[in-house]
Amino acid sequence: MSPAALAAFVGEAQRTGNASSLHSAGRAARRAVEESRETVARALGARPSEVIFTAGGTESDNLAIKGMFWGRRTQDTRRTRILVSAVEHHAVLDPAFWMAGHAGAEIVLLPVDGDGRVDVDTLRAELAEHADEVALISVMWANNEVGTLQPVREVVRAARPYGIPVHTDAVQAVGQVEVDFAASGVDAMTVTGHKVGGPVGVGALVARRDLALEAVLHGGGQERGVRSGTLDGAAIVAFAVALEETVAALPERAPRLAALRDRLVEQVRQAAPGAVLRGPDPASGDRLPGNAHFTFPGAEGDSLLYLLDSAGVQASTGSACQAGVPQPSHVLLAMGVPEAEARGALRFSLGATSTQADVDRLAAALPGVVARAQAAGLVSGRTMGGAA
Numbered sequence: 001m002s003p004a005a006l007a008a009f010v011g012e013a014q015r016t017g018n019a020s021s022l023h024s025a026g027r028a029a030r031r032a033v034e035e036s037r038e039t040v041a042r043a044l045g046a047r048p049s050e051v052i053f054t055a056g057g058t059e060s061d062n063l064a065i066k067g068m069f070w071g072r073r074t075q076d077t078r079r080t081r082i083l084v085s086a087v088e089h090h091a092v093l094d095p096a097f098w099m100a101g102h103a104g105a106e107i108v109l110l111p112v113d114g115d116g117r118v119d120v121d122t123l124r125a126e127l128a129e130h131a132d133e134v135a136l137i138s139v140m141w142a143n144n145e146v147g148t149l150q151p152v153r154e155v156v157r158a159a160r161p162y163g164i165p166v167h168t169d170a171v172q173a174v175g176q177v178e179v180d181f182a183a184s185g186v187d188a189m190t191v192t193g194h195k196v197g198g199p200v201g202v203g204a205l206v207a208r209r210d211l212a213l214e215a216v217l218h219g220g221g222q223e224r225g226v227r228s229g230t231l232d233g234a235a236i237v238a239f240a241v242a243l244e245e246t247v248a249a250l251p252e253r254a255p256r257l258a259a260l261r262d263r264l265v266e267q268v269r270q271a272a273p274g275a276v277l278r279g280p281d282p283a284s285g286d287r288l289p290g291n292a293h294f295t296f297p298g299a300e301g302d303s304l305l306y307l308l309d310s311a312g313v314q315a316s317t318g319s320a321c322q323a324g325v326p327q328p329s330h331v332l333l334a335m336g337v338p339e340a341e342a343r344g345a346l347r348f349s350l351g352a353t354s355t356q357a358d359v360d361r362l363a364a365a366l367p368g369v370v371a372r373a374q375a376a377g378l379v380s381g382r383t384m385g386g387a388a
């Protein structure tokens with residue numbers, strides 16, 4: 001957490017009032033929450049009344065997918081289709097598929113190109129044929145694995161003539177690129193605290209007031225009745241402080257991160273000549289400035305991750321485990337990366353505290369780490385090209 005966010009968190013946590021209570025301590029807590037709502041709205045180009053506080057990105061995505069589906073379905077029972085990009089985070093994909101199993105939804109996965117960019121032509125074709133059956137569209141602002149910036153405005157333009165609501169998961173985008181809710185034209189947008197220097201376990205769904213959105217959490221009727229539960233004032237206040245700070249620092253940070261990322265890409269290519277950069281060309285401007293993602297032929301992502309960790313470098317594979325077995329990333333598979341290559345994936349994320357020294361440490365460790373991971377791959381038989 002950023003020092004300012006931490007200080008705000010601690011200060012607010014010492015308050016005794018509950019933001020739903022009417023006594024003076026409660027009213028003071030309520031005021032702090034409402035000021036934070038204004039701050040969050042200002043930072044995201046939204047109105048305060050559009051900000052629904054939640055317990056983070058996963059909850060916001062679940063509220064968007066389930067709440068928009070039910071909201072639309074209630075108005076028109078023919079609307080059973082949920083259109084989502086094939087590279088969404090599991091916090092979007094899993095509620096969508098859950099709705100298929102439990103609420104009669106039909107999921108249409110929108111394909112992506114080799115850089116992970118959603119194919120808007122497929123979306124247009126789908127809408128031309130089935131617009132009356134579509135409940136909602138969800139396409140993320142930026143991909144969390146390969147950093148691809150999605151054509152969200154084009155998605156909105158395609159959807160608007162049919163009046164179909166669009167949700168975007170902007171968890172990764174906020175603080176890395178300019179995000180303006182009103183200008184984007186989307187109907188709902190997910191953000192989370194821990195990606196902007198705030199606490200974990202807090203976030204928001206920004207949603208237009210005229211969006212049909214059913215509650216997922218029922219109870220005390222907080223947050224305009226769509227998200228019941230006593231508000232976590234300390235987390236909300238700290239989230240607002242961090243978000244404001246992060247957005248204000250964007251003009252300085254984005255070019256600095258992009259330059260550092262470009263050097264990282266260059267140094268990784270020199271240190272590991274077989275490494276393949278995945279996602280858009282950094283020079284295209286279609287990629288998050290703080291993201292670099294590679295596959296390393298013949299190596300397992302998990303081996304690379306653990307070996308780098310012991311060299312003091314933290315990276316992420318982006319893939320999930322099922323029954324203890326690492327699965328290749330659905331994002332890379334959707335981009336057409338062969339499964340064997342997708343197994344050797346590593347994502348490097350640069351943030352506010354990243355430095356050239358971090359990149360140098362990675363470059364110094366990489367040749368030995370890749371050689372050891374490839375040797376381990378040979379032993380386990382999980383090598384590129386399916387040897388053994």
Ligand SMILES: Cc1ncc(COP(=O)(O)O)c(C=O)c1O
Pocket residue numbers: 055056057058059061089091140143144169171172192193194201203
């Ligand atoms: C794109 C995206 N969506 C949703 C989430 C989930 O957010 P949270 O961890 O706040 O639940 C993440 C987490 O990193 C993410 O990267």
